[in-house]
Amino acid sequence: MSEGVQASPGVPRGGSRIRDPRDFYGGLALIALGVFALWASRDLPGMHGFAFGPGTAPRMFAIVLIGLGAVIAGMGLITEGAAVERYEIWGPALINLAYIFAVSAQTFTYKMVALALLVLGLILSIIGLMGPKRNLVRGPLFITLSVLIFAVAIRPLGLVIASYCSILAAAAATPEVRWLEAIIWSAVLSAFCVLLFPIALNLPLQLWPTNLSWASLLSFR
Amino acid sequence: MTDLLSNLAMGFGVALSGMNLFLCLIGAIVGTLVGVLPGVGPLATIAMLLPITFGLPPVGALIMLAGIYYGAQYGGSTTSILVNIPGEASSVVTTLDGHQMARQGRAGPALAIAAIGSFFAGCVSTVLVAALGAPLTSVALMFGPAEYFSLMVLGLVFAVVLARGSVIKAVAMVMMGLLMSMVGSDIETGQSRMAFDVPELSDGIGFIVVAMGVFGFAEIMRNLEQESSRSIVHAKLTGLMPTWPDLKASSGAIMRGTMLGSILGILPGGGAVIAAFAAYTFEKKMAKDPSRFGRGAIEGVAAPESANNAASQTSFIPLLTLGIPPNAVMALMVGAMTIHGIVPGPQVMTKQPELFWGMIASMWLGNLMLVIINLPMVGIWVRLLRVPYRLLFPAIIIFCAIGVYSLNNAPFDAVMTALFGIIGYWLVKHDFEPAPMLLGFVLGPLMEENLRRAMLIARGDPSTFVTRPISGGLIALAAFLLVLAVLPMIRHKRDEVFVESEG
Numbered sequence: 001m002s003e004g005v006q007a008s009p010g011v012p013r014g015g016s017r018i019r020d021p022r023d024f025y026g027g028l029a030l031i032a033l034g035v036f037a038l039w040a041s042r043d044l045p046g047m048h049g050f051a052f053g054p055g056t057a058p059r060m061f062a063i064v065l066i067g068l069g070a071v072i073a074g075m076g077l078i079t080e081g082a083a084v085e086r087y088e089i090w091g092p093a094l095i096n097l098a099y100i101f102a103v104s105a106q107t108f109t110y111k112m113v114a115l116a117l118l119v120l121g122l123i124l125s126i127i128g129l130m131g132p133k134r135n136l137v138r139g140p141l142f143i144t145l146s147v148l149i150f151a152v153a154i155r156p157l158g159l160v161i162a163s164y165c166s167i168l169a170a171a172a173a174t175p176e177v178r179w180l181e182a183i184i185w186s187a188v189l190s191a192f193c194v195l196l197f198p199i200a201l202n203l204p205l206q207l208w209p210t211n212l213s214w215a216s217l218l219s220f221r
Numbered sequence: 222m223t224d225l226l227s228n229l230a231m232g233f234g235v236a237l238s239g240m241n242l243f244l245c246l247i248g249a250i251v252g253t254l255v256g257v258l259p260g261v262g263p264l265a266t267i268a269m270l271l272p273i274t275f276g277l278p279p280v281g282a283l284i285m286l287a288g289i290y291y292g293a294q295y296g297g298s299t300t301s302i303l304v305n306i307p308g309e310a311s312s313v314v315t316t317l318d319g320h321q322m323a324r325q326g327r328a329g330p331a332l333a334i335a336a337i338g339s340f341f342a343g344c345v346s347t348v349l350v351a352a353l354g355a356p357l358t359s360v361a362l363m364f365g366p367a368e369y370f371s372l373m374v375l376g377l378v379f380a381v382v383l384a385r386g387s388v389i390k391a392v393a394m395v396m397m398g399l400l401m402s403m404v405g406s407d408i409e410t411g412q413s414r415m416a417f418d419v420p421e422l423s424d425g426i427g428f429i430v431v432a433m434g435v436f437g438f439a440e441i442m443r444n445l446e447q448e449s450s451r452s453i454v455h456a457k458l459t460g461l462m463p464t465w466p467d468l469k470a471s472s473g474a475i476m477r478g479t480m481l482g483s484i485l486g487i488l489p490g491g492g493a494v495i496a497a498f499a500a501y502t503f504e505k506k507m508a509k510d511p512s513r514f515g516r517g518a519i520e521g522v523a524a525p526e527s528a529n530n531a532a533s534q535t536s537f538i539p540l541l542t543l544g545i546p547p548n549a550v551m552a553l554m555v556g557a558m559t560i561h562g563i564v565p566g567p568q569v570m571t572k573q574p575e576l577f578w579g580m581i582a583s584m585w586l587g588n589l590m591l592v593i594i595n596l597p598m599v600g601i602w603v604r605l606l607r608v609p610y611r612l613l614f615p616a617i618i619i620f621c622a623i624g625v626y627s628l629n630n631a632p633f634d635a636v637m638t639a640l641f642g643i644i645g646y647w648l649v650k651h652d653f654e655p656a657p658m659l660l661g662f663v664l665g666p667l668m669e670e671n672l673r674r675a676m677l678i679a680r681g682d683p684s685t686f687v688t689r690p691i692s693g694g695l696i697a698l699a700a701f702l703l704v705l706a707v708l709p710m711i712r713h714k715r716d717e718v719f720v721e722s723e724g
Binding site: 022023025026029030033034037040041044045049050051052053054055057058061062064065068069071072075084085087089092093096097099100103104106135136138139140143144146147148150151152154155159163166167170171173174176177178181185186189190193197203204205 | 273276389390392393396397399400403407409410412414415417418419421438441442445446609610611612614615616618619620622623626627630632633635636637638639640642643646647650651652653669672673676677680681
C-alpha cells in the first residue's frame with residue numbers, strides 16, 4: 001500500500017540520480033505552472049509609466065514561481081528524501097479537463113480536443129482499475145465521476161436524479177462498498193438533500209426534469 | 222472601561238437574540254460533530270456551509286461559522302482521548318497523554334479537564350479579543366496602502382515560517398495562490414486576465430471552490446487510500462469528575478496553555494494546531510518530571526486543550542481589527558464577510574459595532590454551550606464514531622457539490638472543485654502545504670490592489686515600502702524572520718548532503 005509518509009531520509013535508490021522525487025517533480029510542475037501563467041498573460045499590457053498594468057503582477061509572480069520551482073527541483077536532485085507515495089490521478093485529471101474544455105470550447109477543434117481528453121482519461125482509468133494500483137485509482141476516479149454526473153445532470157434532470165446518481169457513484173470510490181447498502185443509503189441521502197437544500201434552506205434548485213431534450217443534455221452548463 | 226462594558230452589553234444583547242443564539246448552538250453542535258469525526262475538519266466544513274449562510278443575516282452567519290471553528294477544538298479532544306485517533310489536527314497532541322489516561326480508566330477526568338481547560342481558555346481569550354479591539358483598530362487607521370501591503374507580506378511570511386515543512390516550498394505555495402487569485406477581471410482596468418473567455422471564470426476562481434477542493438475533496442481522497450479501523454475504548458466512563466489533586470496539577474498547565482495559545486493565535490500563521498503542539502512541548506520542558514508525559518500526565522491534556530481553544534478565538538483579533546486573516550480558517554471568514562457585503566478591516570468595529578461585539582459575546586456563550594454539549598453528552602458523540610466512513614464521505618461530496626453549485630448556478634464550479642481536489646491530492650503527495658496557498662489566494666487581490674496603489678502614490682518608486690517607517694519596520698521583521706527560518710534549513714540540508722556523499 002502506501003509507503004513511508006513524512007520526509008525522513010529514505011533508502012538511497014541504487015543508481016537513481018533523482019534523490020528526492022517529490023521535490024524534483026513538484027518543482028518541475030511549479031515551473032510548468034509559471035510558464036503557463038506567462039503564456040496566458042502574454043497579451044496583457046504591462047507597466048504604463050508609474051501604473052501597474054493588468055499583466056505586470058501576474059508576470060512578476062509567475063517569474064518568481066518559476067525561480068522557486070527551479071530551486072525546489074534543484075534541491076530534489078541534491079538532497080535525499082522519501083519516495084513519492086503512490087498515486088494515480090492522470091485518468092481522473094484528464095476527465096476533469098475534458099469537461100472544462102467541453103464547456104469552454106467555442107470552436108470545433110476544441111470540442112474535438114475535449115473528446116480526445118475524455119477518451120484518453122477513460123482509457124487510463126480503466127487500465128488503472130484493472131491493474132495492481134486499482135485501489136489508488138478508485139478514489140479520485142469515482143469522486144471525479146460523481147461530481148461530473150452531478151454537473152451534467154443537475155440542470156436537465158433535476159436535483160433528485162442528479163444527487164441520487166452522484167451519491168451512488170461516489171459510494172463506489174471505496175473498495176469497502178456494499179452495493180445493497182449503497183443503493184439504500186444513496187436514496188436516504190438524496191432525500192435528506194432534498195429536504196435540506198431546497199426546502200429548509202430555500203435554495204433555488206429544480207427537483208425534477210424539465211425540458212428534456214438532447215440539446216439541453218449536451219450543453220453541459 | 223465603561224465604554225468596554227457598554228459595548229459588551231450591546232454585544233450580549235445581539236448575541237442573546239433568538240436567531241443568533243440558535244445559530245450559535247448549531248455552530249457549536251456542528252463544530253463538535255466535525256471535531257469528533259476524524260477525516261472531516263472545520264476548514265472543509267466552513268467551506269461547505271458558506272453557501273448555505275447566504276440566506277442568513279451576516280452577524281448570525283459569522284456567529285455560526287465561528288462556533289464551528291472553536292467547537293471543533295472541543296470535539297477533537299473526545300476522539301483523541303477515547304479512540305486515540307485525533308479528530309482534529311490540533312488534538313493530535315492530546316492523544317499522547319489523553320488516551321493513556323483513558324487506558325488507565327481515567328477517561329472521565331481527562332475529558333473533564335479538557336473541557337474545563339478549554340472553557341477557561343475560551344473565557345480569557347474572549348476578554349482579550351474585547352480588550353485589544355480598540356487599540357489595534359486605532360493603529361490600523363494609520364495604515365496606508367504601503368503599510369497594508371507590508372503587513373500582508375509579514376502575515377504570509379509568518380504563515381510560511383510557522384508552516385510544518387520546507388520554507389521554500391511554502392513560499393512557492395503562496396506564490397501559486399497569489400497567481401491563481403489573479404485569474405479573472407483586473408480590478409483597475411476591468412480587463413479579463415487568464416480566463417480564456419470562459420464566462421464562469423470572468424470573476425475569478427471562487428475561493429470556496431479552491432477551499433472545498435483542496436481541503437475537502439483532497440482529504441477524502443487521502444482517507445480513502447487507507448482502510449479505516451477504529452477501536453474504541455470500551456472501559457466504562459465511571460467518574461466524570463476530576464479529583465482535587467487533578468485540578469491542582471492542571472491549573473498551572475491551563476494557565477500556561479491559555480497564555481501561549483492566545484499569543485500564537487494572534488500571530489499570522491499560528492492557529493490552534495501550532496498552539497497545541499507548542500503548549501505541550503512547553504509544559505513538558507517546565508515539568509519537574511518530564512518522563513511522566515506520554516504516560517498519562519494530566520498536564521499533557523490540560524495544556525494543549527486550553528491552548529488550542531485560546532488560539533482559535535484570538536485568531537479572530539487580526540481578522541476583526543485589521544481585516545487580515547492569520548490562518549486558513551480565518552481566510553474563509555474573510556470570504557464569508559465579503560459575501561455578506563462586509564468589508565473586513567478596521568472600520569468594521571466602528572461601522573458595524575453590533576457585528577464586532579455580537580461576535581465576541583457569542584464566543585463566550587458558545588464556550589458555555591460547548592461545555593454542556595461535550596461533557597454530559599459524551600456518550601452520544603462516541604456512538605457517532607461507529608458510522609463507517611464509506612457512508613460518511615458520499616454525504617460530504619454531495620453536500621459540497623450542491624453547495625458549490627448553488628453559489629452561481631454553475632455546474633462548472635462543481636467540476637472545478639473536483640479538479641482542485643485532484644490538485645490538492647497531488648500537492649499533499651509531493652509534500653507541499655496547501656494552507657499557505659489558500660492564504661495567498663485570499664490575500665492576492667488585496668495585496669495586488671495595495672501594491673498598485675502604493676506604487677502609484679510613490680510614483681513608481683519601490684523604495685517607498687522601506688522608507689515609510691511603519692512599512693519599513695514590517696518588511697524588516699518579515700525579512701528577519703525569513704532569514705531565521707531558512708538558516709537552520711540550509712545547515713540541515715547541508716548535513717544531509719554531506720552525510721550522503723560520505724556514506
